[in-house]
Amino acid sequence: MPYADRTAAGRALCDSLAGLRSPTTVVLGLPRGGVPVGHAVAAELGAPLDIVLVRKLGLPWQPELAMGAIGEGGTRVVNEDVVRGARVSPLTMRGVVTRERRELERRARVLRGGRARIDLHRRTALVVDDGMATGATVAVACHSVRSMGASEVVVAVPVACPEAIRRIEVLADEVVCPWVAADLGGVGAAYVDFHQLTDDEVRSFL
Numbered sequence: 001m002p003y004a005d006r007t008a009a010g011r012a013l014c015d016s017l018a019g020l021r022s023p024t025t026v027v028l029g030l031p032r033g034g035v036p037v038g039h040a041v042a043a044e045l046g047a048p049l050d051i052v053l054v055r056k057l058g059l060p061w062q063p064e065l066a067m068g069a070i071g072e073g074g075t076r077v078v079n080e081d082v083v084r085g086a087r088v089s090p091l092t093m094r095g096v097v098t099r100e101r102r103e104l105e106r107r108a109r110v111l112r113g114g115r116a117r118i119d120l121h122r123r124t125a126l127v128v129d130d131g132m133a134t135g136a137t138v139a140v141a142c143h144s145v146r147s148m149g150a151s152e153v154v155v156a157v158p159v160a161c162p163e164a165i166r167r168i169e170v171l172a173d174e175v176v177c178p179w180v181a182a183d184l185g186g187v188g189a190a191y192v193d194f195h196q197l198t199d200d201e202v203r204s205f206l
Helices: 006-014 034-043 080-086 090-112 137-145 162-169 199-205
Strands: 025-031 049-051 053-061 062-071 075-078 124-128 154-155 174-176
Touching: 006 034, 006 154, 025 034, 034 049, 034 124, 034 199, 049 090, 053 090, 053 137, 062 080, 062 090, 062 137, 075 137, 090 199, 124 137, 137 154, 137 162
Parallel strands: 025 049, 025 124, 124 154, 154 174
Antiparallel strands: 053 062, 062 075
16 A cells, blocks of 8 residues: 655655664655655654765766765765766766765755765664665665764665565665565556655755
């Protein structure tokens, strides 16, 4: 049965996260859709809420095709098959990385409202999104929070396909997902209200 909206999904997710109620837990929502889910989780656990940002590295001539991704903390993941197949030069890659790093930093300033990022050293990073169709974005987020010093990484999503779960299980210490949907065509199919959030909405949750 679909979730009413992302907040309802976050509340449902909390039933599986009681063991993470700890002073060391930090909830990290993936903007934009993961933030309202994370907000509900953080409220239930009494944990601080922040964001973890990821940017896709699209081919300059085919932006929807990812040749990799970057995340906060200087993380970069490269899809070598795409890079080789498209014959992407080091110069082209550097240009795309520089542009997307600049956009990532801009979005961090806008969404956090100038506040500093929460220090993750020796803390449990609870990475939350509204779902995983491929797990690619969450995978980069896992690398990012480890690079920022998290001692434990837990991924929690309301819905995911089995392939995405398997992909993330090798990167996170624990994956929590109450609804594993083998026929998940897209994350939006698991929600009644799956509207595109604005930056103002994200800031209001933070």
